[in-house]
Amino acid sequence: MTDILQIENLNIHFRTAEGSLSAVHDLSFSVKKGETVCVVGESGCGKSISALSIMGLLPENGHIAQGKILFEGTDLLSLKPDQMRKMRGNKISMVFQEPMTALNPVFTIGYQLREPLRIHQGFSKKQAHVKGIELLKQVGLSLPEQRMKQYPHELSGGMRQRVMIAMALACHPQILIADEPTTALDVTIQAQILDLINDMKEQLGTSVVMITHDMGVVAETADRVVVMYAGEIVEEGDVETVFNDPQHPYTKGLLASVPKVEGELTQLQAIPGSLPNLGEAIVGCRFQSRCPFAMDICRSQAPPIYEENGHQTRCWMKEGESIADNIVPS
Amino acid sequence: MSALIIRRFIQMIFLLIGISFIVFISMHLAPGDPASIIGGPTATKADILGIRQRLGLDQPILVQYWNYLVGLLHGDFGVSFQTQRSVAAELFTRLPNTINLAIASVIVSVIIGIPAGIISALKQNSWLDVFSTTLSLGGISIPNFWLGAMLILVFAVHFQWLPVGGLDAPFWTLQGFKEMILPAITLGTGSAAMIARMGRSSMLEIIHSDFVRTARAKGVKERVVIWVHCLRNAMIPVITVIGLNFGFLLGGTIITEQVFAINGIGRLMIESIGSRDFPMVQGAVLLVAAIFVFVNLVVDIVYALIDPRINYD
Ligand SMILES: Nc1ncnc2c1ncn2[C@@H]1O[C@H](COP(=O)(O)OP(=O)(O)OP(=O)(O)O)[C@@H](O)[C@H]1O
Ligand SMILES: [Mg+2]
Numbered sequence: 001m002t003d004i005l006q007i008e009n010l011n012i013h014f015r016t017a018e019g020s021l022s023a024v025h026d027l028s029f030s031v032k033k034g035e036t037v038c039v040v041g042e043s044g045c046g047k048s049i050s051a052l053s054i055m056g057l058l059p060e061n062g063h064i065a066q067g068k069i070l071f072e073g074t075d076l077l078s079l080k081p082d083q084m085r086k087m088r089g090n091k092i093s094m095v096f097q098e099p100m101t102a103l104n105p106v107f108t109i110g111y112q113l114r115e116p117l118r119i120h121q122g123f124s125k126k127q128a129h130v131k132g133i134e135l136l137k138q139v140g141l142s143l144p145e146q147r148m149k150q151y152p153h154e155l156s157g158g159m160r161q162r163v164m165i166a167m168a169l170a171c172h173p174q175i176l177i178a179d180e181p182t183t184a185l186d187v188t189i190q191a192q193i194l195d196l197i198n199d200m201k202e203q204l205g206t207s208v209v210m211i212t213h214d215m216g217v218v219a220e221t222a223d224r225v226v227v228m229y230a231g232e233i234v235e236e237g238d239v240e241t242v243f244n245d246p247q248h249p250y251t252k253g254l255l256a257s258v259p260k261v262e263g264e265l266t267q268l269q270a271i272p273g274s275l276p277n278l279g280e281a282i283v284g285c286r287f288q289s290r291c292p293f294a295m296d297i298c299r300s301q302a303p304p305i306y307e308e309n310g311h312q313t314r315c316w317m318k319e320g321e322s323i324a325d326n327i328v329p330s
Numbered sequence: 331m332s333a334l335i336i337r338r339f340i341q342m343i344f345l346l347i348g349i350s351f352i353v354f355i356s357m358h359l360a361p362g363d364p365a366s367i368i369g370g371p372t373a374t375k376a377d378i379l380g381i382r383q384r385l386g387l388d389q390p391i392l393v394q395y396w397n398y399l400v401g402l403l404h405g406d407f408g409v410s411f412q413t414q415r416s417v418a419a420e421l422f423t424r425l426p427n428t429i430n431l432a433i434a435s436v437i438v439s440v441i442i443g444i445p446a447g448i449i450s451a452l453k454q455n456s457w458l459d460v461f462s463t464t465l466s467l468g469g470i471s472i473p474n475f476w477l478g479a480m481l482i483l484v485f486a487v488h489f490q491w492l493p494v495g496g497l498d499a500p501f502w503t504l505q506g507f508k509e510m511i512l513p514a515i516t517l518g519t520g521s522a523a524m525i526a527r528m529g530r531s532s533m534l535e536i537i538h539s540d541f542v543r544t545a546r547a548k549g550v551k552e553r554v555v556i557w558v559h560c561l562r563n564a565m566i567p568v569i570t571v572i573g574l575n576f577g578f579l580l581g582g583t584i585i586t587e588q589v590f591a592i593n594g595i596g597r598l599m600i601e602s603i604g605s606r607d608f609p610m611v612q613g614a615v616l617l618v619a620a621i622f623v624f625v626n627l628v629v630d631i632v633y634a635l636i637d638p639r640i641n642y643d
Contacts, residue, residue, distance in 0.1 A: 057546055081552075089548035096547075101540040105639055106562050116548045151638040167548060 003070075004174050004207050005031040005054070010067035012049055012058065012231075021279045024050055024231045027067070031175065036201065036208040038218040038239070040254070041228035044275055047211045048097075050228075051177045054209075055094050056084040072174070090120040093168035097180040099160035103152035109136075109163055110148030116170045135166040139196060158189035162196065169200055176201070177209045182217065194220055215254055219243065227251050230275050230286040237311035247313040249291045285316065293317060334630060334642035342623045346616055350402060353615045354395050357608045364411050364606035385411060398612070407616075408609035412602075417613040421595065425617070427497050428594035431517065431586065432579045434501075434510050438518030439525055440572065446522070447529020447568070451537065452556065462526060469523030474582055478516040478589035485512060495591035513590045517582050521575040528571045533564040566637050573629030577622045 012024035024046040031037050039047050052058050054069055056076065069076040071092065076084060088094075096102045103112060113135060114128035123131065129148065136144035139162040152160055161181060168176055178197060182190035198221060201208050210221050218225055218239065225242045227235040227250065235248040246252045253271040273290035276282055285291070288298040297316050306318035365381040366373065373381075382388045386397065401408060407417035446466065450459045486494040492508050499505035536542060537560055545559045546552075584596035591597075595614050602610035634640045 055547055057543060085546075085549050085551065087549070088546065089550075094547045096540060096544065098540055102544045104541040104545065104559055104563070106637055107559075108638075115545075115550060119549050119551075153639045164544070167544075 002033055003030040004033045004072060005209075006068070006070040007050075007054070008068040008070065010050065010053065010069065011065040012046070012053055013063055013065045014059075015061045015063075016279065018279050022065075022231065023062070023278055024053075027228075027231075027233060029226050029233060029236060031207045031209060033174075033207055034201070034205050035223045036198075036210055036221050037224045037226060038210045038212060038222035039226045039228060040212055040215065040218050042213055042271075042275070045228045046231040047213075047228060048179055051094065051179050051209065051211055054175075054177060055088055055092060056081075057088075057094075086120070089116040089168070089173070090171045091173055092175045092177065093171075093173040094177040094179065095161070095164045095168050095181045097183050099157045099164055099184060102164055103160055105152055107151075108148065109150050109152065109155070113148070113163065113167055113170065116167060120171045131170070132166075135170055136163070138200070139163070139166040139169075140192075141166075157185055158193065161185060161189075161193055165193070165196060165200065169204065169206070172204055173206060175207045175209065177211070179211045180213070181210075183212075183214070190217075191220075197221070215257075227254070230282075231278060232286055232314065233305075233312070234287065234314045235312065241309075241311050245311075247311070247318065248287075248315050249293055249317075250287050285314075331631065331634065331642060334634075335627065338623070338627045338630075342620065345623060346620060347399065349619045350399065350612060350616055351395065353612050354398060354608075355391070357606075357611055358391055358394070360606075362606045364608060367606055368411060398609075402616075407613040410602075410610050411607045412605050412610070417609045420598070420610065421613050421617055424593055424595050424598050427592055428580070428583050428587070428596060429621075430501050430510070431497065431513055431583055431592065431594060432576065434514035435516075435518035435521065435579055435582075436572065436576060438514045439521035439575065442518070443522040443525025444529050444565075444568065446526040448533055448556075448561070448564075450526065450530040451533035451564075454534065459530075463530070466523035466526040469519045470527075472519065474516055474520070474585045475589055477519060478512070478586060481512045481516060482589070495589075497590070497592040497594070513586050513592060516589065517579055517586045520582070521572075521579060524571055524575060525568060529564065529568050532567045533560060536560045536564045539563075562636055566633070569629055569632055569636070573626055576625045580618050580622060 007030065008028050010024060010027040011022065014021040014023055027046075027050055029037065039050070041047055049058060049062060053062075053064055054076070056079075058064070064077060067077075071087070076087065079087070103109070110129060110132055113132040114123070114125065117123040117128040117131055118125070121128075132148055133144045136147050141147050141159060141162055147155070147159075147163075152163075155163065165181075176197070181197065182193050185193060194217060197208060197210070200206065208221070210217065212218060222239040225235075225237065225239050226233055227242070227248065229250050235242060235246065235251045242251060243255065246255055250271070257271065271290060276286055276289065282302075284300050285294070285298040285303050288294045291298065295316060297319075301316075303314050303316045303319075305312050305314045307313075363378070365378045365385065365387060368381055369378045379388075386394055389397075398408065405418075407421065409415065410417055410420060413420070443466075446462045450462045453459050482494055485492045492512055493505075497506075497509050497513070499509060501507065501510060537556075542555060542559055545555050550559065583594055584599060586592070587594045587596040588600060595618065599611060599614045601607075602614065630642070634642060
């Protein structure tokens with residue numbers, strides 16, 4: 001399988017009243033065709049802004065200080081604004097967390113659904129209308145003809161999220177970025193929406209970047225997992241490997257905090273402590289103040305990434321292991 | 331929608347009755363006797379008593395009000411104490427000037443205020459934004475009469491580009507247009523400033539909203555994002571301001587008509603208060619109130635047209 005998206009050493013900075021803030025630091029991961037990659041981490045670790053930077057939609061006070069975002073080999077960061085605009089909603093789509101506010105209140109569902117089709121596919125209003133009805137059917141909305149004429153406030157949260165997904169998939173994008181698409185929904189609706197995304201992915205062969213802080217969602221959808229902490233990747237690997245054999249203390253903490261009851265809403269606050277202040281220069285490992293295994297070196301030097309069979313970990317404890325591995329004659 | 335109109339109409343009737351009572355009572359309690367003004371300096375006590383009797387001013391005040399109200403409900407606004415002419419006729423000859431002036435100043439305020447607000451929001455913190463917000467702060471604080479006087483001084487007296495006052499030519503003629511410019515700017519400036527401030531803040535809020543991000547994520551052109559996705563939403567609070575301002579504008583016509591010597595309702599009101607012409611004042615106030623209520627109804631209808639979440643039925 002080929003990489004459809006490669007993010008290389010992405011660094012995102014924000015200008016704030018207190019000065020510059022490094023929100024994402026040396027982020028690198030890739031997404032293969034047809035694969036679901038889950039990006040997981042607690043609130044504020046930089047998941048959303050990483051996603052927005054792929055879309056070219058960072059807030060005005062944010063900028064990409066360094067790095068590359070390669071989509072099918074071309075660096076999205078080198079595209080002109082209008083070229084990037086033609087990518088959005090066409091090759092790369094995004095679904096957001098808040099379905100209640102993500103749709104424009106003064107336009108009909110039909111208008112908003114026709115928009116990407118008319119922009120990217122050059123459909124006539126009539127063609128887009130027909131296709132829109134088909135899309136609504138595909139995402140499982142009843143009475144699609146009627147829905148086209150309705151306004152967002154006439155739909156429930158779950159229905160609106162289905163509309164968002166229909167809109168995002170209208171032009172058969174290569175990549176769908178879903179930023180916590182179920183966080184704002186009821187538990188029963190959550191499962192339906194995840195199933196829908198999985199189904200659509202199977203049907204269209206779309207790659208999915210699923211952002212979540214819910215390990216249950218990861219277990220249900222991911223092929224691969226990227227664990228982020230304070231703007232950095234701390235662990236990355238196949239979902240089985242990461243779940244069965246987590247290496248980073250943060251990942252272990254995340255997994256330990258998942259209640260075993262199926263379908264229970266999971267929170268990540270179970271790890272004591274909080275994120276370091278990203279506005280200050282960070283010495284040593286970013287997780288060190290919360291890590292039960294912190295050593296001297298963790299406080300003075302940032303750990304490198306260690307890799308075993310595609311399973312990556314950013315932790316000094318791997319140093320000892322790899323030395324041990326090296327000692328063992330092979 | 332029709333339910334709204336009917337409801338408002340019923341509300342309006344009660345409101346106008348209430349207003350008529352307040353105006354009636356306050357006029358009659360105010361110092362100054364219309365009979366002695368009509369009688370003039372040479373009138374004897376007996377003359378004045380006769381006048382009072384003729385005008386019905388000798389009756390108890392509530393009886394007077396009741397008679398007035400009954401007349402009103404029959405569409406009779408009474409007869410002017412001063413001219414003996416029908417109040418309704420006088421009001422309706424003066425009304426077009428006031429309405430034209432108010433509409434012209436709404437147009438001025440919208441033409442200036444909305445683009446200024448939008449540009450300010452789009453170029454937040456640029457020199458254009460600073461310029462426009464400073465100017466609108468000024469626009470809100472400048473008193474009407476002073477602005478009017480200054481405009482006359484500069485454009486009518488010094489440059490002589492525009493007439494000093496009056497609103498006599500029909501508005502569709504060049505002369506009528508010229509006569510309208512300075513009064514409309516005088517009256518519309520404060521309102522333009524308020525619209526600009528409201529437009530700016532509401533546009534800023536909308537630009538950063540989730541659905542605008544969604545529109546961008548769909549690949550909508552930036553131009554369309556602003557003029558289609560943002561504008562319609564941002565206009566919702568601005569329309570409230572325009573509607574409310576219309577009320578202030580009607581009030582403002584009193585001063586503006588005075589400054590520019592325009593024969594409108596405002597000027598009529600001042601003259602009639604001076605001469606204690608009770609029926610005329612009462613009629614003018616009621617008319618202005620009715621217009622204000624009507625404008626608010628129009629605003630509510632416009633609301634429902636641009637915001638599908640509003641449903642009056
Ligand atoms: N507009 C902004 N200005 C300044 N800092 C910002 C801005 N947006 C995000 N940040 C910073 O970037 C960090 C990451 O934000 P981000 O929204 O990506 O978090 P997240 O991982 O998506 O969290 P959540 O799970 O709550 O959505 C935050 O801690 C915040 O400090
Ligand atoms: Mg987020």
